[in-house]
Amino acid sequence: MPLFFYKAQDLYGKKAEGQIEAAQESDAIAKVQSQGLLVLQIRRAEDQGGPDAGSKKLGGRSSKPWEISFSFNLGGSASSSDMIFVAEQLALLIKGGVPLLDGLKLLADNVESPSLKKTIRAIAMDVAGGAALSAALKRHPHIFSEIWLAMVEAGEIAGQLPKSLEDLSNYLNQRDIMRSKILTAFMYPAMMIAMSIFVLAFFILKIVPVFNNIFVSFNLKLPPLTKAVVFFSSLVVSNLGWIIGFIAAVVIAVKVLLTSDTGQWWKARLFASLPIFGNFMNNMLLERFLANFSLLLRCEVDVIRSLAIMERLFAGNKIYAQAMSVAKEKIRAGGTISQGLAQTRALPPLAYQVVRIGEESGKLAQMLETLSLYYKRQIDTFINRLSSVIDPIMVITIGMFVTVIVLAVFMPIFELTQVGSRTDGG
Helix, strand or coil: CCEEEEEEECCCCCEEEEEEECCCHHHHHHHHHCCCCEEEEEEECCCCCCCCCCCEECCCCCCCCCCCCCCCECCCCCEHHHHHHHHHHHHHHHHCCCCHHHHHHHHHHHCCCHHHHHHHHHHHHHHHCCCCHHHHHHCCCCCCCHHHHHHHHHHHHHCCHHHHHHHHHHHHHHHHHHHHHHHHHHHHHHHHHHHHHHHHHHHHHHHHHHHHHHHHHCCCCCCHHHHHHHHHHHHHHHCHHHHHHHHHHHHHHHHHHHHCHHHHHHHHHHHHHCCCHHHHHHHHHHHHHHHHHHHHHHCCCCHHHHHHHHHHHCCCCHHHHHHHHHHHHHHHCCCCHHHHHHHHCCCCHHHHHHHHHHHHHCCHHHHHHHHHHHHHHHHHHHHHHHHHHHHHHHHHHHHHHHHHHHHHHHHHHHHHHHHHHHHHHC
16 A cells, blocks of 8 residues: 655644555545644655655645646735645635634645735634634635635535535636646747747847848849848848837737727637637637536525626626626526526527526536536647647748748858859869
8 A cells, every 4th residue: 555755733733744554645635634633745655755855735736747837826926826725725624623713823824925824814813803704805805716705605604615615626726727738838839939039030130230241241242032131130220229119119009908998898809709719719718607607506606696706707808798797687687597698699509508408407507517528628629739730830930930041141152152163263
């Protein structure tokens, strides 16, 4: 049976570490928790070193060597891994019979972010003063999102706070994994593009002017390709300040435009209409909507409040925000969710049909979750195919630019060499 090293802490803050046998990591965690300890770190004994070597915090994710792991800021100074840790550990503590106030104190001692540590201690003080956990969290909206607040409040009302926190931690973890996959997939192309821009800029600003001086000194007749590259280089070098200023002005103007309602509508429509990537963006938005809606309904948050929460969550995408608002008002007027969503035409027909069937069967949350998993698979498939498609395109494109510049620079040199050879021969 595998052996696991662990680090833990009791309710009074006393640290403990040791080793325990278990079939898998989750069993090892359960055994340590049965001793009244909060698991801080755990690692299989097969790894090299002692309890500190390669250990991982509970609530974090172990990274494979070939994967890139990202920590995303969800507001304020708390990263996504911090928030997953808080939700997961608080659920385990409450489920294990630890009083809420003691659990909050333990969490405050073990989170890494100084800002989040201070926030949790403030929440503990509010709870000690008689406030409900949801009310205490509401005082820190820069840290705890609408989903957090709704899930915790629903768990308190239903008397199922540990379950709500477990569902929340699973949801946050899936969001984090999804973002990591997307950034990992796009990081290589982004690095290649940045490197290509740097190399091309270096050639245009430094290399081409040097060779142009050589061409002028020898009074060479330049081929059309070289003339074009030299002209472009001269144009950029002589107007570099204006070009940088123009680019900066465009960036500022776009940022200002995107802060307006008109700009946000334009951005949402533009992303939705992009070839290839538009469908990918739509699938991501749809999967997020379905996962959020399903999560809230499973935790018994009422439909109107769920839509109101998602309207705020999708504030950055006017198409979806309006869809939530219209659906919410339609339900208040006595209509159904599917009727309200269909009126906006923001979702594909499949989504409307699933919502309608879920309403009629009384299994809306389950149907939404199933459909969200379908779109998640679509996203995963796109990401997996992206590298195999984009890598050769990037190589060919960069190769073409480099070839053009190299030919433009060296063609006159070859011609000069040939002239010199003929002169020596004569």
